[in-house]
Amino acid sequence: MKKSRLEAFSDGVIAIIITIMVLELKVPHGDDVHSLLPLLPEFVSYILSFVYVGIYWNNHHHMIYTVDSINGKVLWANLGLLFWLSLIPFVTAWMGENHFSRWPIMLYGFVLMMNSIAYIILARLLVLEAGPDSELAKAFGNDKKSKVSAAIYLSAMAISYFYPWVGFALYWVVALIWIIPDTRIEKHVPGKDCPPAE
């Protein structure tokens, strides 16, 4: 029961984040199909960010599902994750409006990396609370996937300074790593068809 409000509040914040990004798609003044073209980079940014926020919601859902109780530190770690998620609409808009130039792509990667770190902190605190023999501890394992993601984000930020589009492509690579279920870890999670908890 206790965790139900954490879930409800997180669902609310994530639902708002994923939806207000669409407000950045400013309605064009013209009424022909060509007037939509300048929106294309913003639309592509929107899709990527929608996918990322969706991944975080999915993983958050699975992770909180496996725990029984939460504590005060978890509440703040969760707020930390929500804080970094709340910056995604801002960097999405900056990246889309500037047609994927260098700095916006680097900042986008930085916010993704901070989200990743905030998520790891939240997961560690939940594992501490649940104990080393808990399902969550097993599912989280040695956390290879998160480490790989963080490494790719860092590389992508560096590469973006020289080849912004390569950095942007790498963000899609990480997204795909998370969408395609990791069957190896999946075994430890109750629901048999569930994506991994982390």
Add this chain to the structure above:
Amino acid sequence: MKKSRLEAFSDGVIAIIITIMVLELKVPHGDDVHSLLPLLPEFVSYILSFVYVGIYWNNHHHMIYTVDSINGKVLWANLGLLFWLSLIPFVTAWMGENHFSRWPIMLYGFVLMMNSIAYIILARLLVLEAGPDSELAKAFGNDKKSKVSAAIYLSAMAISYFYPWVGFALYWVVALIWIIPDTRIEKHVPGKDCPPAE
């Protein structure tokens, strides 16, 4: 219990989508009744979209109600539906601001059709999970209504190129098909007064 967060998150996103559309009704500068007239097309667009999002929420509510468990693919199919729903405020505003000219009406129909397809995919995945003898499989049946809707959307898009208002009228026709309860299918759904699950 598992599906409760899927419901909560979907409720949150749909609630935001249905509400932020009203932000497109920009407050007029004048203070007499005539200054409201230019808002009329946007208001009519708002009503249509409100009805459509309401239909999707109602059907989503009934469909998820009949299933016991969900899986990872369902989570993503649900996000796919929410993605296309999130584009409704954008096409509503474009259609309203351009007084129902050709391309905005065609794009509006395209987004409605994609929503319809996303909904069918979600329903199919839920039927797969629930099994062929489940209530949902019976209620979903051969899915005649969805097929008719998709056909009308496609026709409406083609007709809109020549007669935009006819296309716009056809979107209302589909909306009415869904609001007026389909008593034949209704039998399979638990609540006796409920609109059909699909």
Add this chain to the structure above:
Amino acid sequence: MKKSRLEAFSDGVIAIIITIMVLELKVPHGDDVHSLLPLLPEFVSYILSFVYVGIYWNNHHHMIYTVDSINGKVLWANLGLLFWLSLIPFVTAWMGENHFSRWPIMLYGFVLMMNSIAYIILARLLVLEAGPDSELAKAFGNDKKSKVSAAIYLSAMAISYFYPWVGFALYWVVALIWIIPDTRIEKHVPGKDCPPAE
């Protein structure tokens, strides 16, 4: 269980409506205390609308609490109420920006009246579903309060054409009628300290 999603969705929509109104309080450009003065009419409008949306949420909460089951018509009647509630931010902004001139005050009253009618329709459908001996039917009674409110709204709209401020004052009178608990009806409602269900 069935009504839980109706509650969740309504809570979401009403929460958004009550919160986005504050976005109409545009941040002033100056940084001294005098630059806040032009916002005063918008702030007063905001308070009134916040109170009204709060009243509707409170009453909705009590009304749905007393019923056991809902049907398809109730879902649509509820969407009807949410539709009219969603127009409150628009009329609030129009009234505030035009410093309470004639037409904005009349339109504000019209939207309040339509909300009142939408609420009565929802209540009647719930009473039909719950039966004439239900708690709700007794609490709703002969619905004197709603009739008085509707009469005051109509009078206020007419008076506003000549004396806008009198109309505005009458909207506050109706709000106070609903905030101050009606002890006579209260007896029929389970929670002893609750405001009346209707």
Add this chain to the structure above:
Amino acid sequence: MKKSRLEAFSDGVIAIIITIMVLELKVPHGDDVHSLLPLLPEFVSYILSFVYVGIYWNNHHHMIYTVDSINGKVLWANLGLLFWLSLIPFVTAWMGENHFSRWPIMLYGFVLMMNSIAYIILARLLVLEAGPDSELAKAFGNDKKSKVSAAIYLSAMAISYFYPWVGFALYWVVALIWIIPDTRIEKHVPGKDCPPAE
């Protein structure tokens, strides 16, 4: 069960408040890293307000968790708290856009103080309902922390007239007082790692 909708509605409103503040971070026109610098004061304001809204959500969560039933007065006291919370995005934006000049900082402190008062009223009404021997009454105690906070807010507002930055620093001090758990009170609250209910 009764309190579940109070929680759901409050979660919704607080989730929206904490998220719409990020909309005030207007996307810069330039695409280099320097174009982000002018946003720094707004970003710092955003962080402080995010922390404050987070504190209120945390405390609200704990406080409502300990009570069994609510009444009509509690519903209105809760709306009062939500009203003052809803003004935080406005004062945050005014403070950030004016680079922490005198009046915006004073108004920010005023809204914090009113939030504090609204919270105390809500807590008192809940204690009245729960009775003097309830857990909540013990946890709330003589309410030293709230009194200290209110005193600091008042001092900060006065000091801000002469040294705005000192006032701003004091708001951070109060935030830290609430984040760092008060172990003495904590004993009375069920969850052993929870921050205090008040």
